């Protein structure tokens with residue numbers, strides 16, 4: 448049975464399949480290759496998805512929702528009419544729609560998929576994506592990091608060997624990966640990114656600055672006015688560089704305001720965001736121990752990399768123009784479809800081997816031996832380790848006659864756990880003994896999907912505990928999943 452590859456994007460989603468010796472992108476029921484990641488309720492309170500929902504974003508903003516990928520892995524609920532949805536449930540609705548389109552196109556049931564996620568998606572967000580697939584009736588065979596997917600598409604399609612730096616800026620996230628493709632082996636050397644930086648932030652910053660100039664409080668706008676304003680800014684952003692200046696007619700409250708958009712103004716708005724984008728690029732180069740000159744090709748993926756100012760910033764950093772041979776909107780889908788082909792063991796792909804890395808550090812909290820203060824982060828799996836990986840660290844009791852040891856599980860780069868992301872914890876009983884005498888072995892195993900499993904073994908008693916990090920914010924109980932499926 449066919450496994451499809453899906454790019455579940457902040458702005459748009461799409462799917463494809465590996466056939467014979469290439470990727471076939473699958474059109475949706477309207478004949479489009481991109482399905483806007485927008486969900487709404489129509490006048491009869493039936494769910495609508497994609498372009499049809501997007502067209503009602505302004506006129507029915509209380510019954511339409513977009514950009515929910517940013518809420519993945521959180522408990523935040525969005526109200527549509529009189530119903531409430533988590534981002535996981537909304538994503539499931541988009542996935543179900545893609546699944547149905549693929550089934551119509553292929554003429555057979557589709558029950559398995561490879562879904563792309565931003566490399567920088569944390570454990571919670573990855574679980575939320577897997578759950579969304581499940582709710583849509585799709586077994587998620589693999590979560591693939593978006594830049595890795597783009598790199599496979601690029602490497603295989605362009606039949607190029609060398610070291611690539613992939614910059615992927617979509618609507619809501621920015622991912623950087625350094626990959627090497629050599630004799631059929633695609634190796635990821637480093638991944639970095641910013642989960643809260645994307646094309647939408649440029650639009651938001653434009654809107655905020657315009658409101659500031661016009662001395663209008665954002666909170667005074669109705670949802671319709673805000674959506675309308677965002678749409679106008681979005682259109683203006685796409686036209687930057689094509690016209691000297693643009694005059695926008697903004698209808699806010701009872702008034703019309705004329706607002707002039709120039710390249711210069713946009714450049715001022717974009718500068719802080721572009722500075723933020725530089726940081727993960729530098730970090731990835733640093734982690735891979737490479738200079739910009741060592742990169743053979745800089746590849747751009749994701750709609751927001753179409754901004755001229757983004758391209759020129761990257762051009763300046765690397766002293767050459769970046770490549771964008773593949774349609775940036777489809778490169779990730781193509782890579783996910785190739786990964787799906789690899790999963791279904793397609794012969795044409797039998798020579799390809801793919802390795803990936805864990806883009807962030809995973810660890811636990813420990814007590815500082817000198818100060819006896821808790822809350823310090825002990826890395827167990829270091830950022831950019833090749834996956835799958837399993838690492839064991841021995842921890843000892845901190846106090847005399849300690850009865851239990853609690854292993855906090857965290858993700859992040861800060862030396863204090865309070866500044867990192869909490870993923871869960873495990874508590875084991877230990878026999879009373881002087882401080883430092885009782886020990887537990889803590890094993891972290893991180894798989895190809897970017898999901899973490901933790902095992903703890905008490906050395907003296909042999910007692911073991913295991914935790915698959917699953918009960919994360921936004922995850923649903925079996926009953927909740929069933930209820931959600933029936934909506």
Ligand code: AMP
Pocket residue numbers: 456457458459616617618619645646647681684685686748749750751752753754775776
């Ligand atoms: P994606 O999630 O890859 O579909 O990227 C969507 C983002 O790309 C949105 O924030 C769009 O505003 C942005 N985008 C798409 N086309 C353009 C363009 N021509 N110029 C500037 N930004 C664009």
